[in-house]
Amino acid sequence: MALLEVRGLQAQYGWTKVLHGIDFDVQEGGITTILGANGAGKTTTLRAVCGMVRTSGDIRFAGNRIAGRSTEDVVRLGIAHAPEGRGTFVNLTVEENLRLGAYVRGGGADVTRDLERVYGYFPVLAQRKKQTGGTLSGGEQQMLAVARALMLRPRLLLLDEPSLGLAPLVVREIFRIVQTINREERVSVLLVEQNASVALGLANHAYLMETGRVVTSGPAAELRQNDAIRRAYLGY
Amino acid sequence: MEIFFQQVVSGLATGGIYGSVALALVMIYQATDVVNYAQGEMAMFSTYLAWTLLNAGVPYWWAFFGTLVISFVGGVLLERIVIRPVENKPILTIVIVCIGLLVILNSVAGWIYSYIQKPFPSPFPPKPIILGTVVFGTHDLGAIGVTLVVLAFLYAFFRFTTLGLAMRAAAQNPMSSRLCGIRVGWMLAIGWGLAAMVGAVAGMMVAPIVFLDPNMMAGILIYAFASATLGGFTSPGGAVLGGLIVGVIENLVGTYVHFIGTELKLTVALALILIVLVFKPSGLFGRAAVHRV
Amino acid sequence: MMARARIVGLVAVLVVALALPFFLSNFRLFQFTQVGVYAIALLGLNMLTGYNGQISLGHGAFYALGAYTTAIMIDRWSVPYPLTIVAAGVLCLVAGFLFGIPALRLEGLYLALATFALALAIPQILKYFEHWTGGSQGIVLSKPNAPWGLKLSPDQWLYVFTLAVLVVLFVLARNLLAGRTGRAVVAIRDNPIAAQAMGVNTALYKSLTFGVSAAYTGVAGALSAIVIAFVAPDAFNVFLSITFLTGIVIGGLASISGAIFGALFIQFVPNWAQDISKAAPWAIYGIFLIGFMYVMPFGIAGALRRLAARAARRGTVARA
Numbered sequence: 001m002a003l004l005e006v007r008g009l010q011a012q013y014g015w016t017k018v019l020h021g022i023d024f025d026v027q028e029g030g031i032t033t034i035l036g037a038n039g040a041g042k043t044t045t046l047r048a049v050c051g052m053v054r055t056s057g058d059i060r061f062a063g064n065r066i067a068g069r070s071t072e073d074v075v076r077l078g079i080a081h082a083p084e085g086r087g088t089f090v091n092l093t094v095e096e097n098l099r100l101g102a103y104v105r106g107g108g109a110d111v112t113r114d115l116e117r118v119y120g121y122f123p124v125l126a127q128r129k130k131q132t133g134g135t136l137s138g139g140e141q142q143m144l145a146v147a148r149a150l151m152l153r154p155r156l157l158l159l160d161e162p163s164l165g166l167a168p169l170v171v172r173e174i175f176r177i178v179q180t181i182n183r184e185e186r187v188s189v190l191l192v193e194q195n196a197s198v199a200l201g202l203a204n205h206a207y208l209m210e211t212g213r214v215v216t217s218g219p220a221a222e223l224r225q226n227d228a229i230r231r232a233y234l235g236y
Numbered sequence: 237m238e239i240f241f242q243q244v245v246s247g248l249a250t251g252g253i254y255g256s257v258a259l260a261l262v263m264i265y266q267a268t269d270v271v272n273y274a275q276g277e278m279a280m281f282s283t284y285l286a287w288t289l290l291n292a293g294v295p296y297w298w299a300f301f302g303t304l305v306i307s308f309v310g311g312v313l314l315e316r317i318v319i320r321p322v323e324n325k326p327i328l329t330i331v332i333v334c335i336g337l338l339v340i341l342n343s344v345a346g347w348i349y350s351y352i353q354k355p356f357p358s359p360f361p362p363k364p365i366i367l368g369t370v371v372f373g374t375h376d377l378g379a380i381g382v383t384l385v386v387l388a389f390l391y392a393f394f395r396f397t398t399l400g401l402a403m404r405a406a407a408q409n410p411m412s413s414r415l416c417g418i419r420v421g422w423m424l425a426i427g428w429g430l431a432a433m434v435g436a437v438a439g440m441m442v443a444p445i446v447f448l449d450p451n452m453m454a455g456i457l458i459y460a461f462a463s464a465t466l467g468g469f470t471s472p473g474g475a476v477l478g479g480l481i482v483g484v485i486e487n488l489v490g491t492y493v494h495f496i497g498t499e500l501k502l503t504v505a506l507a508l509i510l511i512v513l514v515f516k517p518s519g520l521f522g523r524a525a526v527h528r529v
Numbered sequence: 530m531m532a533r534a535r536i537v538g539l540v541a542v543l544v545v546a547l548a549l550p551f552f553l554s555n556f557r558l559f560q561f562t563q564v565g566v567y568a569i570a571l572l573g574l575n576m577l578t579g580y581n582g583q584i585s586l587g588h589g590a591f592y593a594l595g596a597y598t599t600a601i602m603i604d605r606w607s608v609p610y611p612l613t614i615v616a617a618g619v620l621c622l623v624a625g626f627l628f629g630i631p632a633l634r635l636e637g638l639y640l641a642l643a644t645f646a647l648a649l650a651i652p653q654i655l656k657y658f659e660h661w662t663g664g665s666q667g668i669v670l671s672k673p674n675a676p677w678g679l680k681l682s683p684d685q686w687l688y689v690f691t692l693a694v695l696v697v698l699f700v701l702a703r704n705l706l707a708g709r710t711g712r713a714v715v716a717i718r719d720n721p722i723a724a725q726a727m728g729v730n731t732a733l734y735k736s737l738t739f740g741v742s743a744a745y746t747g748v749a750g751a752l753s754a755i756v757i758a759f760v761a762p763d764a765f766n767v768f769l770s771i772t773f774l775t776g777i778v779i780g781g782l783a784s785i786s787g788a789i790f791g792a793l794f795i796q797f798v799p800n801w802a803q804d805i806s807k808a809a810p811w812a813i814y815g816i817f818l819i820g821f822m823y824v825m826p827f828g829i830a831g832a833l834r835r836l837a838a839r840a841a842r843r844g845t846v847a848r849a
Binding site (some may be wrong): 081090100148 | 404408420
């Protein structure tokens, strides 16, 4: 049984249907990536898992049905989401942002220890801990988004286009940290990305979406080597 | 000179009351982008509840804190039951609901308690405090004190508690808050509860001065708008400071400028609003709204 | 071109409206005349707030300006009342435009506050300029008789007259709002920066909209002075402006028919509320307000629009 199992997922914004029945899995301990061009429905897929859009279909997390549950409830089950646009609390300090990530865990020494751990992964955040979120650069805000998601101690981490708008060096750094987190903390990752080459370098398994449907899937290594797919969908 | 100090202190007292109501307005505005036009009537209703308790023989401070608790619960219930159905609707729709609430509270208060003015006791001793040659009303000083205590409590709550942090987060960025597992709807409800509590304090402090009647808070609400405008609708501290300034200006203008009778005092508040809006719409301490293109 | 069904509907409404004077009592007719007056005022406010997105809590001021212009002109200089209505409209057009200029700097909440302050000040200003306005006592006028020897009572004539003015103004509004002007006005509401980037002179349009909106409300005020035959400062307090706002939200923002629904609401629901409860009529009114907003958050016109859209969609699905 996969950690996250999605079957026949449809989603719509108002009267516009964006997902037309997709299936995918995220294995426990693995990194799965969903690739596709702009408008393929990748962000909507993450939003659907978190209960942020109207959906129909089946979504199971660790065997439990989560389709139709509110975002707050899904988060409390152990799914953390670093959303599109970072979702930084721009008027709160970095440390306050991080503490909010651990909101559902109550307070206490546990949370403080996790803060230290997260500062260990992202030293730049430690340097800026008293600064307000809005004053951070794009890359730093992305790190903050990932760090805040980690504060939940999630079983599953959803990352929405973390490379968007960031310099290649910064992107590499963030992905290296995600890999470390996946290995050392056993956090499963569902990564949505437009930058296919970086994503395929990180993931075990990949899905390719186009206008709301999954068109191909397979082990990441395979997709990387399949010339036709690479040229047609991934642009390189 | 003595008159000057007396009027300033008196102005600070009423200003603290205006500032408290302004604070309640700003708290809800920051979380919902809606100005709660029913804030004044909620405060008035709370004060009547206090009056009912006092009339039943409950000692003052028991009645005071009892009213705070009831007002908090009432505010939470109002938000969850009355406002929630229109939470995501256009702002003007929510405004009309607030106006409906205003009208209902005012009418029900008049129906239950009648429109005859009632006296409301002050918890502070009637003997004035004399410093040198200046005479200060104890109620005025007491009201300032109570206002300060309430503000300190709120400040500490929002700054140092996790719940306070979660509420600030929910007000600023509901979506990200949900992603942290924060139940945004309940944060709003607690916000309303706190605002109702602050309003109740303001009502109980002002009732001894202006006497209790269903229309007691109407004028004060307008001064509260002036205070929040002056201080900035995005700044809770600014709203309170704005209130203090408005209170003092109102008293000094009333005392020293002779053609301003009580009728035109209101116009002074309005003129203040307009002047601030013309020169600095976001108020003295507010943040100018940044529009991302 | 409008759909056949809509034209038939409008004609039917017009026929009913014209028939009313012949079987309603004078008092009821007076109420419906008042509905017509409110409808014009609400259309004015709706142009500004619904279509253009500028919130005004002070339109009672323009209503008062129109009413007093008419009252003073008739009382002091015996100007024929139709001319006073034109004068009121022009005066309010200018006043609205001038007010619209500083209003350009204010958005949303702040504009609402500024107009709210204006509305609050009106009764006091009216009482202050006693020499012109007659102070608290106000000005008394007399109801005009039907012209050209028509066999209509003053109430019947005023009803027909108001209806005629209403039809003219509504047609004018529809033409304004349906064309390029209307699109510019709405574009400014929805995305002012984009509108500006596309060459719309936002400042000019916003001020003009304020002016036209004020003119409509001013004309309504002028009509009300003639219909009620009396003006006094306390009738133009802040509740009037709040009532107007209530009317357009209940009737439906950005909707011409909404003005009529809203006018019917603000004229009749307070009376019904009083019938239901003598002790706390405003509480009942408040319950009506809240109830309407729960059931029809986009106003009556909005609810009708959604019903029509849903019917249309079902129609297309069935055909496909």
